[in-house]
C-alpha cells in the first residue's frame with residue numbers, strides 16, 4: 231500500500247532560515263506516529279511544514295499521492311489534513327457550541343447538526359460545557375474542543391502538536407484515550423509528544439526521534455519500548 235504521507239528531502243523553516251534539514255519520512259494510512267525530541271529539535275516546525283504554515287525551501291510532501299509542499303494551509307485542510315496547534319487552537323470568546331459551528335460553517339445544516347452531535351458523543355465533557363466560552367475551559371477541555379473542531383471536516387490525517395502537555399494526569403489519560411480511539415477509527419494520527427513519552431509511545435505504532443532539525447531514528451513503538459537504551463534515548467537526546 232502506498233503511504234498516505236511521504237516526505238522526501240524536506241528542508242523548511244521560517245523566512246530564509248532553514249530549521250528542518252533534508253527530512254524524509256513515510257507513513258502508512260491508519261498508523262499512529264509520535265514525534266519526540268528535545269526542545270528546539272524542529273518537531274513543531276515539521277508539523278507546520280506539512281500543514282502549510284512555514285516556508286518549504288526544497289523537497290516534497292506527498293499526501294495521498296499529491297505533492298502539497300508549499301500549498302496554502304486552507305487547501306491542505308481541504309485536501310483532508312486536520313491540524314491542532316499546541317496553543318490558540320480555539321476561539322476563546324465563543325462558546326463550545328459556537329466553536330463547533332464555526333468549524334463546520336460550510337456544511338449543510340442537517341450535516342452540521344449531525345457532525346456536532348457526533349463531536350459531543352466523542353467528548354461528553356464538551357456537552358456539559360456547550361454554553362461555556364473557550365477562555366473558561368480547562369486546558370484539557372480546550373484540547374478536546376480543538377480536536378473535536380478539527381475532526382468536523384473528517385480529515386484522513388490528523389496532526390496534533392503536544393495535545394497533552396501541561397495537562398493534569400487524569401485529563402492526560404482522557405485526552406490520550408480519545409486520540410487513541412480516533413486512530414482506531416481509521417484516521418492516521420501524527421502526534422508531537424513532549425511529556426509522558428512512554429505512555430504516548432505505548433499508544434502509538436511508530437516513533438520518530440528528532441534532533442537539530444533532522445530525524446535521528448524512526449522505528450516501531452514496540453522496538454522503541456523494548457530498547458535497552460530506552461531511557462538514554464529520552465534523557466540523552
Ligand SMILES: Nc1ncnc2c1ncn2[C@@H]1O[C@H](COP(=O)(O)OP(=O)(O)OP(=O)(O)O)[C@@H](O)[C@H]1O
Pocket residue numbers: 244249267268269270271272273274275276424
Ligand atoms: N516562527 C519562527 N520564526 C523563526 N524561528 C522559529 C519560529 N518558530 C520556531 N523557530 C525556531 O525553529 C527551531 C525549532 O523549533 P520548533 O518549535 O520546531 O521545535 P520543537 O522541537 O517543537 O521544540 P519545542 O518543544 O520547544 O516547541 C528553534 O530553533 C526555534 O527557535
